[in-house]
């Protein structure tokens with residue numbers, strides 16, 4: 001049986017119709033593996049085609065973590081073919097979310113490093129739990145890897161040029177208060193209010209006529225999307241070449257060991 005990695009459904013609670021809530025539930029930390037990425041893409045594709053759906057809230061069912069980012073085990077010790085397939089799925093997730101016609105809101109109820117932060121940044125609005133133990137950011141350089149241009153573009157479009165230089169080169173992970181200050185997230189609320197606040201925010205976004213909002217969103221995001229669309233194959237090749245290097249594999253191995261030791 002296939003593992004159900006997320007739940008998506010249309011809700012009509014409190015008069016809010018046409019809003020789906022997607023809950024990632026891939027224990028222990030919602031790391032984005034091929035299966036979860038594929039499930040997310042299929043669910044989003046279905047919602048996108050459903051005329052009764054206008055908005056999507058994405059959140060986590062795992063305690064303390066929104067998403068740990070890309071699953072390192074999909075990139076460590078795997079064949080070039082596997083790495084290529086995996087990277088195509090990462091691209092697909094980004095393209096679908098960044099270009100979504102739906103209003104997308106990230107209800108970030110836990111830590112959200114690297115690919116988890118990327119996913120949240122593809123949304124139209126971000127609400128994070130105000131818990132100083134949580135962190136969010138693109139920390140790739142800390143793992144000895146390089147975030148590709150479309151990760152960088154998404155961050156730059158969100159927080160601006162100078163902040164991106166600092167954030168990306170140093171691989172900074174921000175506390176919720178710091179993330180709010182630089183504009184990486186839009187709102188902080190107590191942990192138990194993240195989802196209800198997301199629902200309230202959704203009401204505001206849905207008050208705008210869909211066609212006007214969608215055309216405006218596309219006008220702003222299309223150049224960034226087109227850049228990846230016209231370089232998809234090269235981007236996969238670059239990724240496979242980069243990730244297959246002995247030095248990069250070694251860095252990933254050391255990082256995985258560090259994660260395990262930190263736990264012990």
Ligand SMILES: CCCCCCCC/C=C\C=C\CC(=O)SCCNC(=O)CCNC(=O)[C@H](O)C(C)(C)COP(=O)(O)OP(=O)(O)OC[C@H]1O[C@@H](n2cnc3c(N)ncnc32)[C@H](O)[C@@H]1OP(=O)(O)O
Nearest residue numbers: 031068069070071072073111113114115146239242259263
């Ligand atoms: C020249 C240009 C070329 C361009 C090429 C492009 C190259 C780009 C390549 C890659 C880009 C990658 C982006 C990413 O997303 S990489 C992933 C980065 N993620 C992280 O650094 C997060 C790591 N995890 C954590 O910090 C914590 O786990 C946290 C999310 C804060 C949760 O903490 P906690 O609740 O304490 O949980 P544990 O740390 O105990 O973790 C539980 C188990 O899960 C394993 N784990 C955690 N994260 C990952 C992950 N991302 N992938 C795989 N596995 C992960 C962890 O090891 C524990 O495992 P175990 O129980 O077996 O010990």
